[in-house]
Amino acid sequence: MFQSFSETSSPEQGPPRLAALRAEMAAAGLDGFIVPRADAHQGEYVAERDSRLAWLTGFTGSAGFCVALQDKAGVFIDGRYRVQVRAQVADVFTPVHWPEVTLGDWVSEHVAQNGIVGFDPWLHTVSQIRELEASTSGVTLQRTDNLVDRIWADQPAPPATHAFAQPVDLAGEAHGDKIARLAATLGSAHCAVLTLPDSICWLLNIRGDDLPRTPFMLGFALLHASGTVTLFVDPEKLVNLGDHLGPNVHVARVEDFLPTLAKLEGPVQIDPASCPVIVADTLREAGTQMIEAQDPCALPKAxxxxxxxxxxxxxxxxxxxxxxxxxxxxxxxxxxxxxxxxxxxxxxxxxxxxxxxxxxxxxxxxxxxxxxxxxxxxxxxxxxxxxxxxxxxxxxxxxxxxxxxxxxxxxxxxxxxxxxxxxxxxxxxxxxxxxxxxxxxxxxxxxxxxxxxxxxxxxxxxxxxxxxxxxxxxxxxxxxxxxxxxxxxxxxxxxxxxxxxxxxxxxxxxxxxxxxxxxxxxxxxxxxxxxxxxxxxxxxxxxxxxxxxxxxxxxxxxxxxxxxxxxxxxxxxxxxxxxxxxxxxxxxxxxxx
CATH class of the missing domain: 3.90.230.10 (Creatinase/methionine aminopeptidase superfamily)
Structure with a gap:
């Protein structure tokens, strides 16, 4: 069986975990901390290591987030989950109907003037934080390391499965041709940052088993206007690919992703809807010009x-x-x-x-x-x-x-x-x-x-x-x-x-x-x-x-x-x-x- 029937929600664990998070918030000088469902790749499914929202609150839906303050904690859910959330979270959490109630409106109402709300810049997109900053006044949004990770003692390890090739007769186009075709669309950008795993897997005609239910390999990539790709991934994941990637795909380790960004010559294209804030921060600190545009793989893949x-x-x-x-x-x-x-x-x-x-x-x-x-x-x-x-x-x-x-x-x-x-x-x-x-x-x-x-x-x-x-x-x-x-x-x-x-x-x-x-x-x-x-x-x-x-x-x-x-x-x-x-x-x- 692929599907299991074990209970993955633990409402009774919510109160002590929320108390531990609040202690970390106080130590960090924060009035609040945002816990999204997302990982650094902004996909719908996340690895067990990144299931922070479910671990903290008990809510296991595929979309939503929590804002923990010292005196209240809102769990934001859309219309699909308004029955489910009531069964999965303890009463220390308050369900919030979203998007009818926006994050900005809720923060403005419940966070005191001059309050500070922390967030992990890997887990929020440029668009999300930009919208939140525009819709709140008197509240400071502060980048921080992930406070949930500090208190999650038995947090699972990152996934480390092996990628495999998607045959060209099923893909319909060799990945070298896809790279050349999309590189030609970048205009004045020297490269485009790719963070969505389905974009990377589609572009390179590869699949993986890093996530449940979706055949993804997790990683980051740069699509260069020269017609090459730099793929940031644990090289061990690629051992079964043989020579599939070819000479136009250069492999680097994930830990080299941000240092490489800091050395890029611009302009660099990012998609604000999926690009983590930390990517834009790194480029901005390096003085690199950014061009905002949709992920170049999105429409061709669709x-x-x-x-x-x-x-x-x-x-x-x-x-x-x-x-x-x-x-x-x-x-x-x-x-x-x-x-x-x-x-x-x-x-x-x-x-x-x-x-x-x-x-x-x-x-x-x-x-x-x-x-x-x-x-x-x-x-x-x-x-x-x-x-x-x-x-x-x-x-x-x-x-x-x-x-x-x-x-x-x-x-x-x-x-x-x-x-x-x-x-x-x-x-x-x-x-x-x-x-x-x-x-x-x-x-x-x-x-x-x-x-x-x-x-x-x-x-x-x-x-x-x-x-x-x-x-x-x-x-x-x-x-x-x-x-x-x-x-x-x-x-x-x-x-x-x-x-x-x-x-x-x-x-x-x-x-x-x-x-x-x-x-x-x-x-x-x-x-x-x-x-x-x-x-x-x-x-x-x-x-x-x-x-x-x-x-x-x-x-x-x-x-x-x-x-x-x-x-x-x-x-x-x-x-x-x-x-x-x-x-x-x-x-x-x-x-x-």
Missing amino acids: CKSAAELDGTRAAHLRDGAAMARFLCWLDQQPASSLTEIDVVTKLEGERSATNALRDISFDTICGAGPNGAIVHYRVTEKTNRAVEQGLLLVDSGGQYVDGTTDITRTIAIGTVSEEERRAFTLVLKGMIAISKLRWPKGLAGRDMDSLARVALWEHGMDYGHGTGHGVGSYLSVHEGPQRLARTGTVPFMPGMILSNEPGFYKEGAFGIRIENLIVVEEAPALPGQTVPDMYRFETLTYVPIDTRLIDTGLLTDAERRWLNAYHTEVLTRIGTLVEGDVSLWLTQACAPI
């Missing part, structure tokens, strides 16, 4: 190559067949005969049986009844719930060498209520609206997110997360810069993979989410079309949607046609990959409505 898309399609068919086998099995089990852990174990087993699974792409979210309303719920031996009559939400995915998958299905277990069927159908209408969409070139996620919510809004309902996120190619299941959300400002371009996952959550009762992955493609011209360039989505995920949960009276004819056509395509693409009882089940599950 726009998948033809080879990456072919691999992703193959991964989704393999994954879809595994899901069909799992759903067939689940339908054969009586209500109350399974637990959430049973479900997670069976699903991972079906993926493993493909003999192609490298890892799951995140810990499977399997929420029965009220646990389904916890958006990023992770089942543990302590929380494990029986799968009784009602709704079961299963959000899962696999990491395959040719692609990354992410799919959510909400399943009827026995008899469901009319309220649940209505809510499911309204969520489905939003999912279909995105799937059917055509739009002019230049639009971004913020222009489309509301279309997934209209049916819910008409009934006074909504969901507290974005409709979709970018997805990598055997990289992170959550990838930027594209987002199908109100915060998504990057125009969609062909080759970008996104999730399409509207939902609805009734706290204490049930949760609903339906998710397919989709990819942006050029839309064929229509008769009389006057818009020169239009795009649409190709669906990548082919797994039945539970029609037992649909109130067909709420669907339009167009929505019904889309769903029937989708299920016909599911049967066509997946039907040849399953047999026996699963084949019969799939035929029934894909029957037109």
Whole structure:
């Protein structure tokens, strides 16, 4: 099993750990200290060594931060985690609804004039600190070493796994060609600083096992305008790469990163959204001119190559067949005969049986009844719930060498209520609206997110997360810069993979989410079309949607046609990959409505 069910949250440890942190703050002359979820690379997943937020507070969500003061400690969480955080943190911590309450507003309200708040400059980006400085007055932000590290006696060692090459037939472009292509885009900059692990791994066609669920090797890099790269990493991690990196990639140790920055001749390009403050500080102290621009790998990585898309399609068919086998099995089990852990174990087993699974792409979210309303719920031996009559939400995915998958299905277990069927159908209408969409070139996620919510809004309902996120190619299941959300400002371009996952959550009762992955493609011209360039989505995920949960009276004819056509395509693409009882089940599950 890739997934474990041990309890990783320790709320009872929060009070003594917070007291120890406050003692360090007092010794350092600080009124507060910020503890982010992030590591120095600003990825979503962090190594055990960098799980400072979880260690201090007990909160294990993938986004958030804590601000510890001497008399209060706020844990900032977004809409995905407002149920979860209350179960994971002790009452010495106060949940803060973020981003509705900004860090700057909270600090301004709770830190006295002339107060000093410390932060680790490795763990905060240039943009984050710039925004905080602009939104606070009378409060000094002070760089310091990490105070949590001072009190974490048994802090794990940094990850030290071996990197491996991603074959060019799956990447679609040799890394030497990527380096040359991106180097030519740097303009007047002599080099660009790369700190995001997915950017570095994508650029060099390598992967690693430094982090859970994401095939990353952690390190830093400089992309030089000359067409070379300096890679800062423990050389021991590269022993299995042979001569893969080639003569244009020069390897240096991680401890040489800052000294090398201090010697660079400018201009040097940094991405303020991901660059640690300490990088900008080092360049500034050396008198090096900085140019702020987006990470040069971000958009090229997001726009998948033809080879990456072919691999992703193959991964989704393999994954879809595994899901069909799992759903067939689940339908054969009586209500109350399974637990959430049973479900997670069976699903991972079906993926493993493909003999192609490298890892799951995140810990499977399997929420029965009220646990389904916890958006990023992770089942543990302590929380494990029986799968009784009602709704079961299963959000899962696999990491395959040719692609990354992410799919959510909400399943009827026995008899469901009319309220649940209505809510499911309204969520489905939003999912279909995105799937059917055509739009002019230049639009971004913020222009489309509301279309997934209209049916819910008409009934006074909504969901507290974005409709979709970018997805990598055997990289992170959550990838930027594209987002199908109100915060998504990057125009969609062909080759970008996104999730399409509207939902609805009734706290204490049930949760609903339906998710397919989709990819942006050029839309064929229509008769009389006057818009020169239009795009649409190709669906990548082919797994039945539970029609037992649909109130067909709420669907339009167009929505019904889309769903029937989708299920016909599911049967066509997946039907040849399953047999026996699963084949019969799939035929029934894909029957037109």
